[in-house]
């Protein structure tokens with residue numbers, strides 16, 4: 326299996342002359358793009374009618390892959406149905422992975438992507454794990470840029486508004502034998518979206534869940550595979566029936582806190598003896614999705630928070646620690662992090678028969694740090710401040 330994967334995996338492979346000469350497959354190449362435009366452009370929906378991920382732009386990007394030929398010419402064409410053989414392996418064995426990223430309009434009327442290199446790296450890792458073809462990241466970013474350019478009039482304007490981008494890779498081999506796919510399709514669809522919480526923050530209630538497990542050591546919880554998501558809906562319904570919006574996923578006999586819903590999660594504590602504060606999130610041990618937002622929160626917290634006041638740690642911590650420290654008054658904040666909502670404040674956690682209260686600012690829907698983190702990230706995303714190479718311009722509306 327590994328050998329097969331190397332044959333197909335050009336980015337891993339390009340350096341090795343010996344293998345490369347065995348089978349010279351076409352690389353993903355943005356310069357080969359073919360564009361078929363819609364006959365009539367649609368007009369943008371008013372901002373207040375944008376529902377997350379329910380409307381899409383006029384065009385989509387598709388790229389076919391074949392084990393004998395490699396990546397075919399990329400095509401941008403009108404958004405529409407796919408036609409696939411019902412035997413396609415995506416339908417039977419879960420050969421599917423996806424990404425979630427956003428494009429933003431800046432005050433000087435440019436459209437930028439937020440840290441797209443991170444999403445491409447993660448997408449290639451997901452692909453390699455389920456024997457789907459890898460690709461040159463820069464070429465896909467260029468192609469996504471072309472797709473956005475095509476529908477740039479549909480990128481919404483205003484704080485909290487953005488274009489949600491959904492790159493997807495599926496296996497399309499049309500035989501029922503379980504094996505390495507010899508055909509695949511990469512496609513990208515874009516959805517204009519509004520703020521996750523229409524009226525500013527809305528703090529959520531979580532149910533600490535130990536009767537279902539999202540991810541485990543040696544598993545694939547750190548990859549954005551479709552197969553990881555369907556099994557998490559039933560526990561969410563069960564939590565909802567008890568009045569909680571999301572699951573706080575626990576792991577193992579220690580009941581470590583891992584993630585919340587489909588977001589990474591952060592807790593802030595204050596040591597009542599020393600007065601020192603700590604921002605904590607779970608370490609990337611293979612059971613945690615390597616969130617771009619998670620990495621951004623950690624980076625910005627390390628750069629901006631005073632080290633005499635704050636310690637920032639990626640470490641194991643359990644629901645028992647959270648419950649004990651909440652009882653001592655040491656729990657000061659908690660929030661989820663992910664591309665869709667960016668940060669999502671938490672106000673209460675149901676754990677067995679008790680409720681853990683997470684403090685919020687008086688009369689508000691978040692804590693002070695949550696608010697601060699949200700504004701640091703938004704300022705960079707909307708181009709009001711610059712952070713190294715985090716924003717990449719893909720279209721200019723001037």
Ligand SMILES: *Cc1c(COP(=O)(O)O)cnc(C)c1O
Pocket residue numbers: 425549584586587588589614615616617618619662663664665
């Ligand atoms: C996508 C995702 C995240 C967040 O990742 P971002 O790159 O920050 O959007 C966290 N956890 C899970 C399970 C996810 O699927």
